[in-house]
Amino acid sequence: MTDSLSPPEDAGVDPEREAATKGAVFVAAERLFALEGFQNVSVRDITAAAGVNLASVNYHFGSKDALLFEIFRRRTAELNRERARMLHMASDRHDGRPPVREILAALFEPPLRWSNPAHDRRISVQFIIRARSEGTEAMREVLRTDVSHLRRFADALIAALPSLAAEEIYWRLHFALGMIHNNRFAEFDRLHVLSDGVTRESDVGALLKRMIDFAEAGFLA
Amino acid sequence: MTDSLSPPEDAGVDPEREAATKGAVFVAAERLFALEGFQNVSVRDITAAAGVNLASVNYHFGSKDALLFEIFRRRTAELNRERARMLHMASDRHDGRPPVREILAALFEPPLRWSNPAHDRRISVQFIIRARSEGTEAMREVLRTDVSHLRRFADALIAALPSLAAEEIYWRLHFALGMIHNNRFAEFDRLHVLSDGVTRESDVGALLKRMIDFAEAGFLA
């Protein structure tokens, strides 16, 4: 959409390869928004962190809200694509009817894999989670109405659990999603305090297994 | 804490019975914050909705943030008190070692009962949920460090599940809490769209049972 402005026209999904300033703004904004919250970050904060001029945000993105929305669209698209890919592969492995456990893995693994401390997109995951509660009206409109991606998962779960009413599936899917959305830095901090340091957020592999175990049991109950 | 300012000194927890203006501000602010988000509501919005003068917020509460914090403290205290009461009753019924299901009921039922559309505190629940992601630094400090209330539940669960490592309990408690925090109006809207209107948020009794069933299965897995 905004690519018509950038001369190199890389036509790619890689933000860092765009016009240098635009990419720097994108990256700095995502980081600050994810760490500090949307309303707590000013355009001046972003441009200062990116080392570019104040007017860059409005020139390259139109407005602060449009910048936010563009980050949101790109990151959610990437996440949904990865989830759909995993679900599709699981479907292929099981003649179109994957078991609950693999459906949940397709739902949980992408955001959790990205949450690895060594991973670049750790910040993207926090951004997406934040968008869910602090997003602008435009973002919330998308989140509320665009459920096509979730429908694939709901349908797969309905097929995997034929004895369960569809209404039940929807509610349990809602619960499972809540488990993901709660994976904010602040919540990990609290858990760390509560458990006296026993829980280690860094071991995302173990966390993924725990989440799948918990949710699978809930679905099979 | 702020009672020293109100002449009638009702010494109660009922906000509406304070000095008329202060109570009106409290109620209007809670409602607006819960519905619109903390940063999207100005002091002018609050005082206009309450039908009082602009300066009332600073006169009665000190600052906008202090008003937010006072609402937060009162509502979380009420919620924690109710949860502790239910946990205590369950403990009495089972010689100090209540089963998982009753512990979860003590955790889930208070906020869900208050979420009933007919209930006054429906708005308070949404306020508390919002505080978790959009709260001020002071609120997040409390949420991060004051885990004494959760510890009671963690201990009860550890006692109820002696074969499970404490680390596992903490993680599963984290998941269960995520299920609650996801009960925002916006999330219910999305679920409603996804299920084509099958799911009914209004039936909180059925929702409570579904949540307990799901979480109990996860703990017993």
Place this chain on the structure above:
DNA sequence: AGTCAAGTCGAACGAGGGTTTGAAACACCC
């Protein structure tokens, strides 16, 4: 009636915010 503290009111202050502007710098092509 007089006094004093508490509360209310309209008005203004000052800071911080997003956005706009117009000129300068740059890159590219004929």
Place this chain on the structure above:
DNA sequence: GGGTGTTTCAAACCCTCGTTCGACTTGACT
């Protein structure tokens, strides 16, 4: 090398917001 379109820059604009101020009203007590 001139011309053209794009990008960068410093500065300013303009609005909203939280807060404060000083005067006025109210009510209780002496």
